[in-house]
Amino acid sequence: MISFIVPAYNEERLLGATLQAINAVxxxxxEPCEVIVVDDGSTDRTAEIGREHGAQVVAVAHRQIAATRNAGARVAQGDVFIFVDADTLVHETLVQMARQALRDGAVGGGAVVRFDGAMPLHARLMVQLVVKLLQVSRLAAGCFFFCTRTAFEAVGGFDERYFAAEELGLSRALKRQGRFLILREPVLSSGRKLRTHSAREMWALLGHLMRGGLGAVRQRKGLDLWYAQRREDPHNGV
Incomplete structure (x- = not known):
């Protein structure tokens, strides 16, 4: 069985499309599948939308992405985990490629990430750099991350000491378990955070991460890109 695990916090505007895409896959x-939405203390209709689309909804109150992802894995019944962010659209070819990679002996992996809508120049440059670094380093982005249950449990899942970059830590841990790959088939995620944060804010975040190292992602402070109140996206009003 494949378990699709979707962490979500106040995602009523985008979650429906994400679940529609998963359900189509x-x-x-x-083969049997299940869809799990992990509602991390949402104050909007996130949980209701999850149920409307046939997902199992798990309620938590972490406001910490690693713990939220792990909560979904703990209730999952599948032997394959596919973590999909609530603003990300998967498709059949991508999931079939991930499934085949695991059948061929891989322990996990990710995909090349593409973002929807127009983005300012600073965001485009940053995206190109980060996506290339992830490919070269064979590190998976959190918006689409797949692995076997066996490998996930062997390394203890996502490291809950981290409020960001937890997918990079899990990528490294899984590499020690076996073959880990980045699929060339892209996955489409929302570019809303990149559109709604200025160049100054993005470079300040980068500086914060470079100065603080691992310590910078072990606390929510300074990680506004992920944890601050959501801003209106001019691309689609979310």
Whole structure:
């Protein structure tokens, strides 16, 4: 069985499309699947939308992405985990490639990330750099991350000491378990955070991460890109 695990916090505007895309993949696959939405203390209709689309909804109150992802894994029944962010659209080819990679002996992996909508120049440059670094380093972005249950449990899941970059730590840990790869088939995620934060804010975040190292992602402070109140996205009003 494949377990699709979707962490979500106040995602009523984008979650529906994400679940529709997952459900379309589920219908096309020739094996059992389940969809789990981990509602991390949302104050909007996130949980209701999850149920409307047939997902199992798990309520937590962490406001910490690693713990939220792990909460979904703990209730999952599958032997394959696919973590999909609530603003990310998967498709059949991508999931079939991930499934085949695991059948061929890989322990996990990710995909090349593409972002929707127009983005300012500073965001485009930063995205190109980060995406290339992830590919070269064979590190998976958190918006689409797949692995076997066995490998995930062997390394203890996502490291809950971290409020960001937890997917990079898990990528490194899984590499020690076996073959870990980045699929060339892209996954589409929302560019809203990149559109709604200025160049000054983005470079300040980069400086914060470079100065603080691992310590910078062991606390929520300074990580506004992920934890601050959501800003209105001019691309689609979210």
């Amino acid at each position: 589920v219908q096309a696959l020739d």
